Amino acid sequence: MLKNLINLLYPKLCNGCNSLLLKNEYTICSACIHDLPYTNHHKLEDNDTTKKFYGIIPIEFGGSLFYFHQKGIVQNLVHNLKYRNKQEIGTYLGKLHANELKVLTESKKFTEIIPVPLHPKRLKERGYNQITTYGMALSTELNIPYNPTLLFRNRYSKTQTKKDREKRKEVSNSLFDVTFSEKDHNQHFLLIDDVITSGATLEACAKALLKIPNSKVSIVTIAYTLS
Numbered sequence: 003m004l005k006n007l008i009n010l011l012y013p014k015l016c017n018g019c020n021s022l023l024l025k026n027e028y029t030i031c032s033a034c035i036h037d038l039p040y041t042n043h044h045k046l047e048d049n050d051t052t053k054k055f056y057g058i059i060p061i062e063f064g065g066s067l068f069y070f071h072q073k074g075i076v077q078n079l080v081h082n083l084k085y086r087n088k089q090e091i092g093t094y095l096g097k098l099h100a101n102e103l104k105v106l107t108e109s110k111k112f113t114e115i116i117p118v119p120l121h122p123k124r125l126k127e128r129g130y131n132q133i134t135t136y137g138m139a140l141s142t143e144l145n146i147p148y149n150p151t152l153l154f155r156n157r158y159s160k161t162q163t164k165k166d167r168e169k170r171k172e173v174s175n176s177l178f179d180v181t182f183s184e185k186d187h188n189q190h191f192l193l194i195d196d197v198i199t200s201g202a203t204l205e206a207c208a209k210a211l212l213k214i215p216n217s218k219v220s221i222v223t224i225a226y227t228l229s
């Protein structure tokens with residue numbers, strides 16, 4: 003009775019198109035599920051996401067689940083996940099992506115899932131990293147440990163001056179870093195993020211991870227921006 007009343011007052015809406023969800027629908031409506039723009043990157047190693055890193059940084063595999071279109075379903079999903087605390091979307095998409103990545107996981111032997119760290123200030127404002135639930139779902143479904151502490155974001159230096167150009171360059175180059183011990187050697191890290199646009203953030207993260215002896219990096223994201 004109370005549940006019915008709550009549903010009446012706060013009807014559940016599709017996170018992709020805002021239409022009312024039916025009783026048997028959860029998070030995303032059937033119409034949106036039907037229209038999701040899959041990239042099928044897992045079937046083609048030489049895909050757009052992998053190509054972003056050609057000649058820049060060696061990665062083993064790159065792949066995104068969906069194409070990101072302005073004003074499309076995926077943009078709404080990412081927006082609701084990122085800014086409206088709809089963390090269940092991450093779980094949903096993580097499960098979908100895990101399904102695609104099962105075969106690759108067996109051949110590539112990923113050993114740890116590493117999320118791109120959120121800036122501490124953002125984390126404080128938002129209260130959560132938007133890719134945590136996505137990463138946790140990948141971790142559960144693919145049976146790969148989730149490690150959110152290995153890679154971290156350096157705080158911006160407050161002492162930057164015009165004279166310090168070289169130093170500043172160094173700071174921007176080391177926006178991300180790793181804290182590791184011997185147990186972190188010889189790993190194949192699966193680095194994850196929500197959307198890949200220029201790939202600059204992921205590149206900086208991968209560079210930091212590759213400082214660990216005998217490590218390999220693969221990259222997966224929820225969405226790929228066509229630009």
Ligand SMILES: [Zn+2]
Pocket residue numbers: 016017018019020021030031032033034035
């Ligand atoms: Zn929908």
